[in-house]
Every structure is written in structure tokens, then in C-alpha cells.
Amino acid sequence: MCVAVPAKIITISDNSAQIESMGVGKKIDISLVPEVCAGDYVIVHAGFAIQIVDSEEAQKILELFENYE
């Protein structure tokens, strides 16, 4: 299952990061994106960030989801 919702990196600690996506917080593994920084947006697959994504587009998509009723 591919979930195409981006998540924002809030804080980083070693291999893991706290993320936030549509008001939901979660801890994920960031081993596969070693260059990731707090504030970046990532795509998460099965608890791992698999790619850092375009921040502007990620914000637009999150806004769309948030306004979707």
C-alpha cells in the first residue's frame, strides 16, 4: 500500500524522527534519508522515510487534504 501523504520532520534523534502529518504525530525511522533536516517533508512507507520531497508541493497537498471534508 502506497500512502502518498507527506509528513513534516519536527525533531531528529539518531536514526529516528518525530513527524507530523495532518495533525497526527508519529515516530519514524530516517536511516534511508541521512541528509534529512528538521523542517523537511518526507514520504513515509511502513514507518521509514523513503524520500525527501519538494516542500512547496508537500505543503500544498497537505492543505488540500486538510480542507477536504
Add this chain to the structure above:
Amino acid sequence: MNDKISNIINKIYKISAALPQINIMEVCGTHTMAIVKNCLRQILPSKINLISGPGCPVCVTSNSDIDNIIELSEERKNYIFSFGDMLKVPGSKTSLYEKRSEGANIKLCYSPADALDFAVNNPEINVIFIAIGFETTAPLTAVLIKRAFQNNIGNFFIYNIHKLVPPAIQFLLDSESKNNIHAFLCPGHVCAVTGSIPFDFIARNYRKPCVISGFSPEDILESIYMILKQIVMDKPSAEIQYKWVVKEKGNQYALKCINEVFETGRSYWRGIGVIENSGLILKNEFKNFDAKKWFKIKDKNIPEPKLCICGDIMQGKKKPFECLLFGKKCTPDKPVGPCMVSSEGTCAAYFKYEINKT
């Protein structure tokens, strides 16, 4: 329907007016779900024929592998960690779901890292993670194997059934007879890892358009329009529609992790058969993590269920409605073939969303 979507649909109708029937295979199970859920097959011109491919990892897992995992679960000291969809897949006699209700130690995990953590915290038991999935999931497994290796974790194993997408597409193109695929809608998150380069051969060697697509209805429609444009201009290429996620070179670090831990080898795809170089095999230095080798599990020769046409469905040769079992003896509650088991399997998707539309 929003303006942007109706605009793309108009463009698709306009550009396809002069074209013959176009068969487009969506390789990814999540695309299949998005297509049926949003009625895209009904919205599009009838000459755009969307066919589902072998892109649901659960669906292409052999029942012999399911039987092997069930055998592993019968040992009290073994804990099996699995993604949810695997549990209902029928082996030759039973499923992991039934085994669990009989008391076997089978745990669902959201992240494979949960399995390794459990192994670290419970050194007296054997933890076996069912390592299933394509290039999107393989780097996760690779990271865990590297971590377990570095930390000398002796009670963590994987039952490895990772597979690769491009060799399966090549197999379909080489064996193409009845399916006549004109173009491919390629999997967005596989390509987030691999990049677009491993898919270039589709355009270069077979002159078929291929567009790497996102998962929203708008993404899929735009990708279909991009495919049609390539056909009209006779300029096939591996184009990226899902640009905010997919880079041409993918995630180089994730690819490095895969290559450190795995090498390619032959792999059996349920309903299709053996495809050379389509599997990821643990390298020799990591062989002690291979549950099948460590616990000396031998493959059994188990035939596919009778009358089931999942193999033809996954190769785009037939649609679920052509199966005698579909919706009768084979339903999501009591699946016979693998395409009905996974929520992203073609038959399950058609059963849920298309059965009343024909």
C-alpha cells in the same frame, strides 16, 4: 468534479479521438485501487483500456512460500512478524490467519523495525519478519539486516520474498502475445527509491510510453494524458508525472543499502512462474538471517488452485469477470486466488468497486 480534473478529461477525449484502442497497464496495486475507487475506467473514453499488472506483492507470493511460513509458525519459539495483508492468503491447507487463531505466534507490524526491536528485547525467542515487497520496501529490510549484523543479533531472521518490478515488466513485454500492452503507468513509490532510469528500457528497447504516476485521481489522469501525448507524437520515453516525489536517480542511499545486503536472483511469481533476476537474494555474508536456510525449510511442490486465473489477470491477459470463480466461489471473505486476498489485488478491487458497474 473539480475544474482541473474535468480539464484533463477533456484533453484526454480530444487527444484520443483519432487513436485506436490503447491498452495501458497500471503496474501498481495502489493505482488499481485508485482507478476502480474513483471510477476512472468509466470516466475515460472506452478506447482507453486500463489493465492491471503484477504490482501487488501479496498477490505474487507463491502458496509454497505461505506453507513454508506456516511451517515456521508451528515452532513455539518462533514469532512471525507480518504486514496485515499476508495473513489471509491461503496456503495449500490453511492460512496464517487461521494459524494465529489456533494460537501460533503471528504478530502484525506496521513497521519492520518493530520486528527487530522485539528480537532485541526478547533474546530467547526467534523473530521472523516476512520480508515482502518491491523496491519500496526492500531498503527497509536492508537497513534492518545491516543493523542486526552490526549489533550481532542472532535471533532475528527474514523470510525473504522481495521482488523487483523492472524485470517483471520486461518479462511481460518479452512474452507479450495476447495482452498487447501499449504503455505503462509506472509505480510512484517504487520509483521514489529506484528513480526513472531503471524504467528507461521500456521506451528505449520496446518503444512503449511509460509514465511514473502519483496516486491521486488527478495524478493518474494526467499520467494517462502524458502517455497519449507520447503516442500521438511517437516519442516514447520514461516520463515522471509524480515529480515532487520521484527524482530521476531515485534515492541513491536506499539503493546502496539494497546493493550492500542483496544480490539479484531468480524468483517465482505466483500465477506467472519464474522470472530471472527478479528476486533479491541475501548476500552470503548475511545468509544467517535467512529463515528458510537457518531453519532448513524445504519447498513443497504445490499446484495453484484449480480454475483460478489470477496468473492471466496479473499479466493483463484477462479481467476478473472472465473467471468462473469470481464473486461466486472466490470472494474477499473466502478468497481462492491471491488477487482476491490482498485489498490491492485486482479481483478484490473489482469485487469491491466494479461488480455493480458492468
